[in-house]
Amino acid sequence: MRVSQVTGGGYRAAVVGAGFMGRVHSRAIRAGGGRVVGVAASTPERARAAAGPLGAERAFDDAASLIEDDEVDVVHVCTPNHLHAPLTLAALDAGRHVVCEKPLATDAAVAARMAAAADAAKSDGTRVASVPFVYRFHPMVREARAQVAAGAVGRVHLAHGGYLQDWLLRPDDDNWRVDPALGGPTRAFGDIGSHFCDLLEFVLGDRITAVSAQTTTTLPRRGPGEGAPVATEDLVVLQFRTAAGVIGTGVVSQVSAGRKNRLHLEVSGSEHTLAFDQEQPELLWKGGRDRNEVLMRAPEVLSPDAARLARVPAGHPQGYQECFDAFVADTAEAVATGTAPDGLPVFADGLRAARIADAVLASARSGGWEEVAR
Numbered sequence: 001m002r003v004s005q006v007t008g009g010g011y012r013a014a015v016v017g018a019g020f021m022g023r024v025h026s027r028a029i030r031a032g033g034g035r036v037v038g039v040a041a042s043t044p045e046r047a048r049a050a051a052g053p054l055g056a057e058r059a060f061d062d063a064a065s066l067i068e069d070d071e072v073d074v075v076h077v078c079t080p081n082h083l084h085a086p087l088t089l090a091a092l093d094a095g096r097h098v099v100c101e102k103p104l105a106t107d108a109a110v111a112a113r114m115a116a117a118a119d120a121a122k123s124d125g126t127r128v129a130s131v132p133f134v135y136r137f138h139p140m141v142r143e144a145r146a147q148v149a150a151g152a153v154g155r156v157h158l159a160h161g162g163y164l165q166d167w168l169l170r171p172d173d174d175n176w177r178v179d180p181a182l183g184g185p186t187r188a189f190g191d192i193g194s195h196f197c198d199l200l201e202f203v204l205g206d207r208i209t210a211v212s213a214q215t216t217t218t219l220p221r222r223g224p225g226e227g228a229p230v231a232t233e234d235l236v237v238l239q240f241r242t243a244a245g246v247i248g249t250g251v252v253s254q255v256s257a258g259r260k261n262r263l264h265l266e267v268s269g270s271e272h273t274l275a276f277d278q279e280q281p282e283l284l285w286k287g288g289r290d291r292n293e294v295l296m297r298a299p300e301v302l303s304p305d306a307a308r309l310a311r312v313p314a315g316h317p318q319g320y321q322e323c324f325d326a327f328v329a330d331t332a333e334a335v336a337t338g339t340a341p342d343g344l345p346v347f348a349d350g351l352r353a354a355r356i357a358d359a360v361l362a363s364a365r366s367g368g369w370e371e372v373a374r
């Protein structure tokens with residue numbers, strides 16, 4: 001089997017899905033000097049219309065022909081969630097590297113099959129299978145992670161935060177993610193709770209082992225006219241504990257008026273507290289008993305791993321798109337060298353998020369604590 005290898009030809013990627021995420025991925029590919037060899041969308045017409053705006057060299061009639069094209073080394077899967085598994089498995093089978101949007105799959109069993117296929121693909125050549133948990137690529141998140149690892153927080157005992165949005169607040173706010181057939185059985189948690197849990201585990205270097213969760217659907221119907229019944233949750237409130245004995249909470253909402261994309265995380269230990277808010281990503285709050293300070297993304301406060309991700313000089317804000325640019329750059333390095341840079345989120349991380357999501361849903365049903373499968 002041919003395994004796509006980048007050998008000085010640069011990063012040759014193609015994007016399946018021409019929505020918001022397809023645009024973000026395409027910009028990131030081009031920002032790193034890569035080629036967007038092509039795009040496929042839900043119809044050939046949509047792919048043709050998207051090619052120009054995405055900077056894609058070609059429009060493919062369908063995903064199957066894109067995956068089979070030998071100019072394509074890396075397939076970026078940016079479709080609705082129910083298509084992640086079939087497209088990813090076909091791309092791995094065709095010898096491609098894969099970047100698959102989160103949630104990796106609509107349930108943990110399918111995510112496990114994808115992670116196993118990515119592992120098996122490594123045996124016939126180095127193969128990269130990454131998942132854009134991109135908030136890991138904010139320099140101040142890396143700074144928090146470095147400080148926790150260096151013991152600056154002390155013995156960590158508490159972690160809390162959440163992810164709040166408002167774009168599904170009203171009955172006429174609708175999206176494919178609301179439909180479980182396209183998005184999967186968990187919507188708010190799968191879409192954004194997955195980011196919160198990934199960030200928490202990444203910063204702590206720890207693992208959520210058990211959860212107790214409540215979920216609520218605030219609107220019985222959504223969409224045009226009378227609307228359609230809603231079967232996926234708008235809100236999740238969870239308690240968790242970790243392998244290291246940290247306890248904490250998380251609130252996930254897509255109906256919190258005024259909160260646009262508030263992913264926040266606060267970690268407290270025996271020495272200090274650190275707090276990060278992705279709506280102010282250039283800052284990291286550090287609290288102590290005798291002194292509080294706000295660290296700004298500037299070379300003098302950054303650990304080497306955080307400094308590596310600074311893409312513009314201090315005082316020139318960087319944000320969401322730069323996270324994607326850095327994520328794709330690290331994916332490209334893994335493809336080119338066979339070694340993933342530290343912190344690259346891969347299918348095993350997507351599987352973790354899917355296992356936590358399954359435990360959250362099980363707990364919401366049972367009303368009790370549920371273990372997260374390992």
Ligand code: SOE
Nearest residue numbers: 020102165191192195254261
């Ligand atoms: C929509 O909720 C969305 O675009 C998510 O799908 C992304 O993962 C998140 O980063 C921003 O919000």
